Amino acid sequence: MQLADIRTGMRDASHFQNRPVPQQLVLEMLDDAVWAPNHGLREPWRFVYVDNGSGDAMQNLQEPAPAYLIVVMKEDPNPHKRDEDFAAVFCLIQNFRLLAREKKLGVRRTMHEWIYDQKRSRLFGVREKECIAAVLDLGYFDQMQEASFTPLIELKFELL
Template structure:
């Protein structure tokens, strides 16, 4: 078997075996590991290598800053701030917004591919992830607390850590059921 075939099988396995993890062990994930995974993730396809992303990483005591930003928007009695403190890592992925729709769309697709790359790379090293999009991510109060500027979009927040529980696979609709072929 040639080397590229072995690699392709590994990628396929990681894609099919990855799960959304919502329960994490308390064990910290080293910043060096997360940085290395981001260095892998940035190989996402992106038109003209615009690299329209930046990252905010919250670990250890730094998670409190994120919890405080959520509390500033939602008030003291909210479940999200508590959840943040119970997850080892939160990563916010921010996209520079271009006013030209076609470029905005290309950049959003690139950043989404980057998030998927990060999640797959993390899974290949035993780190679970959960891509979160919540209404508070759009809040001016929340954004200001974290230095998210006008002209930037939060594409998502990724919870990460070593899985406490790995969910069972959910059935997927075969692509053939949603495929139109023109020949």
């Protein structure tokens, strides 16, 4: 499989099968996805895995999914480093999505309002000087979903 061949198939999953997502699979994919450090080789991320066996932890916060991966980021007081860290975290998330696609695992990236509420974040073990960058809803879907558009990069490409 070529990376260019899957770009049209990348789209967040909307409906998941009622099938568990093995924690070990998530760990294996994260081992490869973390190859996204910034130039300072900082790894500003941490992960909290929540599955359906964790009770109602995500009820009324997220759409239903067999599992969730909460991506936590260190908040550096230096705005330049914080921006670099945020970019690295989202590179990691894209790596994870590409790896999940190989495993036929659907990923829905969300950033609901509750992630900015420190009180709620603390319930998931988010520490002081950390924030939730995104929540990845995880699950298997019956068939791969195709993207509904192909962006025309020439419309956003300028020469000086």
